[in-house]
Amino acid sequence: MSVKILLIEDNPDHVLITKDVLALASKDWQVDSLGDPKQGLKAVIDGDYDLVLCDYRLPGSSALDILKKMKEKGRDLPFIVVTSAGSEKVAVDIMKEGAYDYVVKDETYEEVLPLIVGNALERHNAKKEKERAEKELKIAYAKLKETQEMLIQVEKTEALSRMAAGVAHEVKNPLGIIIQAANYLETVLSQKDTNVFEILGTIKNSVKRADNIINGLVDFSRARELNLKPEEINVILKDSLVLIEYSKNIEIIEELSENLPRALVDKEKMRQVFTNLLLNAAQSMAKRGKLFLRTYVKEIDKLAGKIEKGNRDRFVPGEKVMVTEIEDTGIGIPEEDLRIVFDPFFTTRGPRDGAGLGLTIAKNIIDMHKGVIDIKSRKDEGTTVIVALKI
């Protein structure tokens, strides 16, 4: 394998001698020489040399200068200084600056130079090898660390879901007792005292409220792993619609695009999302109203009026997304609540109707799909929920 050596030396005789010595020592060593220190430095920094052999005393400069500048530029090459006889002390100083070695121009020059060059190349290779090994070790370690963190994360979510299920069991048992006890008191206490009945009603409602929260928490903790398959969004939406009870006076208007591409989603989880959104819409229109269901494909940039900038930025500009809109003509959401409707446990409903986790779960699931969910609403006018998914 050929090794490129740069010789910086202004004396033409010495150049010839050195080239001869090195050519004799190894066929693989190719020597270029430069007499001007400025050109020499440029070649050290920009060239592709494997080793530098530099005369100590150069016109208007020295090997020390070149070595320092090489180090400044972050070049790491084996650097050997050639000194004239009797100036070994200078060479020692240069070694301190980080030169690999030095060689004295005396009668031993021919014999010693090849040994020193060979030795420097060997040391340099060993050093590079060590650095490469260290780098590989670091990469391997980082990978290991990453995997470990991922495992911890999986372990954590599993532990969380196990814990939620455990807590649910422990809480539901006493709730079962309380509600049956309230039922018993209802039947045996005097019907005359209306306070008692009101209080028993409160007890039962509180039990249902606690039960709702526990159920929401379990759903929440379970909503982690995705089972992705190409699915028809229209079908999932219609399935979800069946699960909701509506007042007879709600008119449902379907504007579902035909021939939509399939979206890669978890069907059960998306059904959970739509069920929550449809339920919210139905609950916002207790008496009468219109429910619009829309699905279509559009470029993300063209959804500026519907999806916030921050959410749009989660897609590539020009990317086509699958949009589902659920619009109601219900009571709407006041401006000040819009920011917090996705917060866990935020609810404006009575304790029996909502745990305030519906939108939290919906957002969580949509996030897991790398999609976005946004709400536009005006108080007393209605609400539109927009879900955009990758296709």
Place this chain on the structure above:
Amino acid sequence: MEKKKIMVVDDEVDFLKIVKLNLEETGKYEILALSSAKDIISHVNNFRPDLILLDIVMPVVGGIDACEMLNKDLLGKTIPIIIISALDKSRDKLKAYKKGVVDYIVKPIEKESLIIKIEKALQFK
């Protein structure tokens, strides 16, 4: 009309006591309350219930084990079982239905709903 006999098995003695009171209060049922499923077979053969309400998570003999024991008993296998448990996972429900139970109730449940489920299950006999 003769009272229907119901056996309730649950390690929560407070639950047991109150469910017993609630069901007896209707005048329609005779209740045997057991806080353990350990001797369930001999109790079934002595009491000869029309229906069993069975918890799942119980020390020593759990509800699913109790189902297996009942399924091996000549009389036991003829009696409809309703699970009444605080476990709410579909996996737990599936396990119970595979043992042939007729219904699975998750606690908490109100007395009225419980009675509707009991009446429905009694028709299985």
